Amino acid sequence: MLVVRPIAPQDYAALYTCAVESGHGFTSLPVDETLLQRRIARAQEAFARAHVSEPGEEGYLFVMEDTKSGEIVGVSGIEAAVGLTDSFYHYRLGKVVHHSKELDIYNAQETLTLCNDYTGVSELCTLFLREPFRKNMNGRVLSRFRMLFMAEFRQRFSPLAIAEMRGVSDENGESPFWGWLQQHFFRMDFTQADYLTGIGEKAFVAQLMPQHPVYVSLLPPEAQAVIGQVHENTRPALKMLQAEGFRCRGYVDIFDAGPTVEAEVANIKSVRESKRLPVKIGPVTESARYIVCNTRVADFRAIQARIQVHDDHVVMEARHSTALRVEDGDQVRIVSLTGEQ
Incomplete structure (x- = not known):
């Protein structure tokens, strides 16, 4: 039988295996012993807090265990409130209009603006199911049980929940969107930038990211094409969240431009039903x-x-x-x- 339970210190080796198997672009599970041990310790603290009246720094991390073999087959998490200590960045898709009445020219342009709009909201994160166990609706269970946890302990979470979807990258982990940023603003490859963000080293984002709105039309075609698109392996997860009522409101990841979806917790289908x-x-x-x-x-x-x-x-x-x-x-x-x- 597969049982979902809070992660424990003895699950470190299994968590490390999940981090390795999750591959490039899975920011919340970098292959880093210090960070993974820290996540386990944070989760232990969060589960140990018996009385929580409002969302704070709690990071809940769960594992799915095969009780017959003792094998850990997947991992899944919830952040109670993001961005309270470390800045939580997104690009917001917007639009500006350039209009000349005299010349009869009307030109609407899409823009990307760096923002922290999701500060304080809850995040469904770190969902990974090992390939041999992607059957028998195990993936649905590993994702949706979190909504029952949120329904049961509403005071621990924000009224709004989000989930960041992995954006498009190739088999080497290179992102077409990052390629443009790297060329003009950074001197590091996508995997290094993604890793630094995953371990909490985010100061370089504020220091090096363009501070003014970026006109999408100025990006190369291959970068424009992946804005708001998900990685092939992430499509089932996105479809499942959409069925729960999550929608993209124009926010994308700053590195790979993958979409962030959101829903009011009270309106999530599994919470409601x-x-x-x-x-x-x-x-x-x-x-x-x-x-x-x-x-x-x-x-x-x-x-x-x-x-x-x-x-x-x-x-x-x-x-x-x-x-x-x-x-x-x-x-x-x-x-x-x-x-x-």
Whole structure:
């Protein structure tokens, strides 16, 4: 059985493996021992905080574990509030109009403006599922359980949530968009810049990035073509978030121009449709597949399971209640895995 739980110090080796396998452009999982150990420590602190009244510096990091083998098969995270200590940069797509009434010329131009507009919002991040386990809707579980966690502990998160989508890069990790920035403003390749950002070294962004709006039409065609586009491997994740109600509002990554999508937490489909019900342990008939989680922070657990849902309770098998660490009468939060209620 695959169970999602808070990351623990003994998961470091598995997290490092995920970082290596995630490849270029996966900023939140750089191959760096110090940073990965720091992320585990931050997560431990976040889960240990029993009373949180508003979002702060908490970074929640979860792993998906195969309970039979003990193998870690994926990782997923939530940042409670981004940009509170380290600046959180985006490019905002805008438009300016140049108009001469006398010459009868009207010219609308798209622009990119460096901004920190998403400071303080919550971020769904660090979603990576190892290739052999990309089946049986495991990817949906690893992404969507976070929405149940946010629904259960609303005070820990901002009313607005975002997710940064990996932008277009080639097999060598080179980004067409970065190529233009590198030529004119930086003296480092894309992978180095991406890595520095991932480990929190962001001062160079403010120091070297163009401070005035950039006219998109001045960029080379190959750079223009990838603005707001996602990496091929990221398309399923984007499609899943769009089904949850996330939309791009014109913000893109400053390095690879991948889109950032946003949604009000209260309007996320899985948040809206989730239910909190007590458990009855017993045989299950006429079941449907659900994502199910308990209602604890430090001892959080989530699984996919076939359960029987009634108006005032859910029925689940003992093996599932054991995995969730719940007993008869305990509360769980559920949402349909397939979209059927």
